[in-house]
Amino acid sequence: MRTPPRQHRQRSRRRVPAGERQPAPDIVGETLSGETLALADVGDGPVVVNFWASWCGPCRQEAPHLNAVVEAYADEGVRVVGVNGRDDLAPARTFARGNFTFPSWYDPDQTIAAQFGSAGPVGMPSTILLDRDGRVAVRFFGAVSGATLAPRIDALLEEA
Numbered sequence: 001m002r003t004p005p006r007q008h009r010q011r012s013r014r015r016v017p018a019g020e021r022q023p024a025p026d027i028v029g030e031t032l033s034g035e036t037l038a039l040a041d042v043g044d045g046p047v048v049v050n051f052w053a054s055w056c057g058p059c060r061q062e063a064p065h066l067n068a069v070v071e072a073y074a075d076e077g078v079r080v081v082g083v084n085g086r087d088d089l090a091p092a093r094t095f096a097r098g099n100f101t102f103p104s105w106y107d108p109d110q111t112i113a114a115q116f117g118s119a120g121p122v123g124m125p126s127t128i129l130l131d132r133d134g135r136v137a138v139r140f141f142g143a144v145s146g147a148t149l150a151p152r153i154d155a156l157l158e159e160a
Helices: 057-076 089-099 111-115 146-158
Strands: 012-015 028-030 036-038 047-052 079-085 104-107 126-130 136-141
Touching: 012 146, 028 104, 047 057, 057 079, 057 089, 057 146, 079 089, 079 111, 089 104, 104 111, 126 146, 136 146
Parallel strands: 047 079, 079 104
Antiparallel strands: 012 136, 028 036, 047 126, 126 136
């Protein structure tokens, strides 16, 4: 019996030149832990915004990589925040509690995702890197790793 080829989701990246970057929306929402969090309060350095769901296999695979980014870049002001979408609250909370060291907004109707407009996610997982000025600098579609994120974060840290 012939085994059908596996379908791989292609990861793509789009870097936005500094002069063309648009500001991220002014997000204020409830986290999975029930607290109110504003994107403006996340930090002064670059911010990694990761869109995920508990049922998403690639999202599960990238969780340790995102935690590694939190640890590796904490002293440089880089912060990570998640956006859980298209999910039920109980499994989202359970997954986040056991897998993430950073806060996540609960966005079941994808209201936060929609606020990013054309710069926003096109599926799960998606990751957006914001520069120090809170502008969309890089968009990743598909799972990311520390090796994928590190050069982009380093470049954002080097920007004046």
